[in-house]
Amino acid sequence: MASVKDFSPFAPSTVECPYPFYAAMRTEAPVYQVPGLGFFIVSRYEDIERVLLDTEHFSSKTGPGVRREPSPEIIEIWSQGWLPVATLLTNDPPTHRRYRGLVNKAFTPRRVAAWEPEIRTVTHELIDSFIADGHVELVRQFAVPLPLTVIADALGVPRTDMPQFKKWSDDAVAPLGGMISHERELECARSTVEFQHYFAAKLEERRTHPRDDLLTDLINSRIEGETPLNMGEMLNMLQQLLVAGNETTTNLIASAMLLLLQNPAQMEEARADRTRIPNLIEEALRLESPVQGLFRTAKVDVEVGGVMIPAGSRIVIMYASGNRDDGKFAQAETFDVCRANAKDHLAFGAGIHYCLGAPLARLEGKIAFEILFDRLSNLRLAPDKNDLTHTPSFILRGLQELHVEFERA
Numbered sequence: 001m002a003s004v005k006d007f008s009p010f011a012p013s014t015v016e017c018p019y020p021f022y023a024a025m026r027t028e029a030p031v032y033q034v035p036g037l038g039f040f041i042v043s044r045y046e047d048i049e050r051v052l053l054d055t056e057h058f059s060s061k062t063g064p065g066v067r068r069e070p071s072p073e074i075i076e077i078w079s080q081g082w083l084p085v086a087t088l089l090t091n092d093p094p095t096h097r098r099y100r101g102l103v104n105k106a107f108t109p110r111r112v113a114a115w116e117p118e119i120r121t122v123t124h125e126l127i128d129s130f131i132a133d134g135h136v137e138l139v140r141q142f143a144v145p146l147p148l149t150v151i152a153d154a155l156g157v158p159r160t161d162m163p164q165f166k167k168w169s170d171d172a173v174a175p176l177g178g179m180i181s182h183e184r185e186l187e188c189a190r191s192t193v194e195f196q197h198y199f200a201a202k203l204e205e206r207r208t209h210p211r212d213d214l215l216t217d218l219i220n221s222r223i224e225g226e227t228p229l230n231m232g233e234m235l236n237m238l239q240q241l242l243v244a245g246n247e248t249t250t251n252l253i254a255s256a257m258l259l260l261l262q263n264p265a266q267m268e269e270a271r272a273d274r275t276r277i278p279n280l281i282e283e284a285l286r287l288e289s290p291v292q293g294l295f296r297t298a299k300v301d302v303e304v305g306g307v308m309i310p311a312g313s314r315i316v317i318m319y320a321s322g323n324r325d326d327g328k329f330a331q332a333e334t335f336d337v338c339r340a341n342a343k344d345h346l347a348f349g350a351g352i353h354y355c356l357g358a359p360l361a362r363l364e365g366k367i368a369f370e371i372l373f374d375r376l377s378n379l380r381l382a383p384d385k386n387d388l389t390h391t392p393s394f395i396l397r398g399l400q401e402l403h404v405e406f407e408r409a
């Protein structure tokens, strides 16, 4: 049995398997202050939901990740582009409402639904590229390129620029987990500036030559009485679409596949009745939440779960722990594609910051498994190739590789 006193958030063994520690926290110390680090971890479903919905006492402004004050070198690099603006993830009411309202107008259900044929085509193309081999490294050959290609197409990035686009996406996410060197942080800052100049040119082009795409919608997005978005704001939002959308969806697809491979009876259930695929996606999000937790800051002294949290304290809302809370989900550690309340998970957050891209992520996950099931059978873990290690991050959870063998269906 794990105990909170052995919990060390950045230890490789914790990154590999944090769940016994979350379970220990839920029982021993549901609102746990990590010794030496000072931040609190909120681990029970009910308390997490309460913090998420209470923007009066808890702020997102200090950023969702492990905080490091930007060094003067980083600020110098940023000043060659557009300095960070608080738009969505890092904002609070009332200004959050304006940004969210404007981006909602660009990222509409209609636009997401219109991507479906494209998502199907990309999924088929990716499977075509490895089906003759009888095996695949699913992360690199499928789960990474699928969301990346979809969002790149949506943003009008030509396929030839995809490697660059992937690098921008990785470099935007890497600093969040708090586990990279200063050199790497500088590289990520340079990458942000490159990304900004690339998209600033594209946005300017859309002003004069509008198209039926997300960038044009962003340029044209208007709310009566509100000023339209300026360039720095648009770029910040675009970066969030990249940060929030790619690695998370990759990790969802890979972890859902691993759960199925490790639970063959559940694989059969889902294959036998394809209408279960959407619930399979919810259940995978619940058990292997790609965003394990994010930070908030207490605006005032505030009590959560019987613990007094002093003003200014940082708090991790650990979605992944709430999602395994037996108080909410019966036999919470069990993977059950037919679970009736799987969709109650907190993997997309709750309240005003609820994931903007949830409909897109769900659609991509659903289409991925529909087509994988249609075209591949006898899916199994490749023997001797899988160490099933995860990306080193306290915030995001994702398999580094997943080697799978199969036959053509």
Ligand code: HEM
Pocket (backbone or CB within 6 Å): 060, 064, 088, 089, 090, 100, 151, 240, 241, 242, 244, 245, 246, 248, 249, 252, 289, 290, 291, 294, 319, 346, 347, 348, 349, 350, 352, 353, 354, 355, 356, 357, 358, 360, 361
């Ligand atoms: C499985 C995939 C995904 C997961 C698990 C996920 C998870 C989350 C979570 C937990 C939040 C809430 C943050 C908070 O409470 O502070 C969030 C917000 C957000 N997500 Fe996602 N996300 C996913 C996919 C996407 C995609 C595909 C996009 C867009 C292309 C996206 C864009 C965003 C944005 C812009 C926000 C900020 C919304 C706001 O602050 O108003 N996400 N996401």
